[in-house]
Amino acid sequence: MTLEAKQAVETADVVVGYKTYVKLVESIIKLGTEVFSGTMGKEVERAKVAVAKALEGKKVVVISSGDPGVYGMAGLVLEVADLENAKIPAVIIPGVTSATAAAARLGAPLVTDFAVISLSDLLTPWSLIETRLHAAAKADFVIVLYNPQSVGRTEPLAQAYQILLQYRKPGTPVGIVRQVGRKGEETSITTLKDLLSCEVDMATTIIVGNSTTRIVSKRMVTPRGYDL
Amino acid sequence: MTLEAKQAVETADVVVGYKTYVKLVESIIKLGTEVFSGTMGKEVERAKVAVAKALEGKKVVVISSGDPGVYGMAGLVLEVADLENAKIPAVIIPGVTSATAAAARLGAPLVTDFAVISLSDLLTPWSLIETRLHAAAKADFVIVLYNPQSVGRTEPLAQAYQILLQYRKPGTPVGIVRQVGRKGEETSITTLKDLLSCEVDMATTIIVGNSTTRIVSKRMVTPRGYDL
Numbered sequence: 001m002t003l004e005a006k007q008a009v010e011t012a013d014v015v016v017g018y019k020t021y022v023k024l025v026e027s028i029i030k031l032g033t034e035v036f037s038g039t040m041g042k043e044v045e046r047a048k049v050a051v052a053k054a055l056e057g058k059k060v061v062v063i064s065s066g067d068p069g070v071y072g073m074a075g076l077v078l079e080v081a082d083l084e085n086a087k088i089p090a091v092i093i094p095g096v097t098s099a100t101a102a103a104a105r106l107g108a109p110l111v112t113d114f115a116v117i118s119l120s121d122l123l124t125p126w127s128l129i130e131t132r133l134h135a136a137a138k139a140d141f142v143i144v145l146y147n148p149q150s151v152g153r154t155e156p157l158a159q160a161y162q163i164l165l166q167y168r169k170p171g172t173p174v175g176i177v178r179q180v181g182r183k184g185e186e187t188s189i190t191t192l193k194d195l196l197s198c199e200v201d202m203a204t205t206i207i208v209g210n211s212t213t214r215i216v217s218k219r220m221v222t223p224r225g226y227d228l
Numbered sequence: 229m230t231l232e233a234k235q236a237v238e239t240a241d242v243v244v245g246y247k248t249y250v251k252l253v254e255s256i257i258k259l260g261t262e263v264f265s266g267t268m269g270k271e272v273e274r275a276k277v278a279v280a281k282a283l284e285g286k287k288v289v290v291i292s293s294g295d296p297g298v299y300g301m302a303g304l305v306l307e308v309a310d311l312e313n314a315k316i317p318a319v320i321i322p323g324v325t326s327a328t329a330a331a332a333r334l335g336a337p338l339v340t341d342f343a344v345i346s347l348s349d350l351l352t353p354w355s356l357i358e359t360r361l362h363a364a365a366k367a368d369f370v371i372v373l374y375n376p377q378s379v380g381r382t383e384p385l386a387q388a389y390q391i392l393l394q395y396r397k398p399g400t401p402v403g404i405v406r407q408v409g410r411k412g413e414e415t416s417i418t419t420l421k422d423l424l425s426c427e428v429d430m431a432t433t434i435i436v437g438n439s440t441t442r443i444v445s446k447r448m449v450t451p452r453g454y455d456l
Binding site: 001002003006043044067068069070071072074075076078079080081082083092093094095096097100101103104105107108109110111112113114115116117118123124128129131132134135136138139140141216217219221222223224225226227228 | 445
């Protein structure tokens with residue numbers, strides 16, 4: 001967490017967020033703060049509550065995990081405020097997104113150009129996700145996969161795996177980090193060919209190396225290209 | 229800055245970094261800490277100093293700006309340690325990378341899939357950078373450009389502009405942030421067609437919207453796809 005985010009939560013009149021994320025900052029919310037925590041799928045509702053409370057003149061903090069601008073709530077709050085013609089001085093506090101947090105645990109796989117792709121087709125058509133997987137794999141980007149799979153939704157990762165294997169060698173290093181920065185964090189490094197036999201859920205970030213990524217003292221490193 | 233990074237700097241025996249970045253944390257370096265600051269281009273030398281000092285049993289902190297794993301020093305330090313067969317317990321502390329810091333200032337342009345591309349061809353051949361620009365633009369990724377240009381190196385941005393215009397409308401929103409999170413920070417939102425008339429230097433991050441990115445109450449937002 002950044003110093004700026006911590007200070008914002010500590011001084012909030014109202015905290016709004018998905019219940020799992022609110023729990024993560026519970027210990028720094030001051031007594032008397034109004035808390036609106038809710039379930040997955042109720043994001044629009046939470047954005048509306050946040051905007052309404054801000055219009056009452058309250059200092060409202062909307063929590064996202066990681067960075068609020070990467071598959072987080074930042075855009076939705078701005079859109080809802082705009083729709084409701086609410087002139088509120090919204091400030092977005094950037095954070096450490098899972099891509100770079102996971103990279104840090106694995107070594108330094110992102111030290112070159114990379115692409116971030118969510119495998120959730122709830123809000124993006126699968127055909128577009130496929131197009132992006134092909135494009136990123138072909139152009140040798142290191143690829144970060146968010147929301148790779150959940151209970152009962154294992155097909156996207158299996159399909160991504162087939163696409164990636166069309167461009168990358170089976171031995172390409174792949175890093176898998178679950179619950180990065182949270183209790184129960186787990187990190188493992190495998191190869192592309194073994195990706196599907198690893199334990200992966202919605203709280204997992206997967207980093208697929210490019211053609212130059214290699215294992216350096218048990219860590220995953222994409223050389224930046226310095227002459228050593 | 230994250231709480232974790234602050235604490236690491238405050239408790240370091242040795243601080244190593246590019247002089248501009250060392251200066252940014254000067255106020256939290258404790259008295260008596262050895263400081264090795266140096267110039268651009270001496271990264272390998274600094275990594276070697278860091279590894280040598282760690283082998284002496286000292287707590288060494290190598291500073292990067294933003295996230296050390298995104299075009300930063302993390303990989304180089306691991307590579308040098310490996311080459312010198314130095315068994316040091318290196319920990320990489322993730323940070324807020326310019327992509328998401330700049331996005332926060334602009335609004336929420338990265339709330340969907342995005343690609344990060346450096347336009348510096350010092351360590352990556354220009355032909356590969358071009359391939360990646362084509363791939364990312366064609367697959368409708370939001371595109372973040374790092375190191376877009378410097379005094380006397382304006383061609384890469386001009387070439388990137390020509391490539392992007394082959395796939396994106398001239399009116400596509402483009403966000404430009406200089407010195408994000410530092411003194412003298414400047415933010416502007418323009419369109420793709422006007423990109424080349426903006427002031428851009430090495431400390432600038434450029435975010436090029438995708439086909440759905442739009443201006444919402446003067447901010448740059450890529451809708452996540454929620455039904456409002």
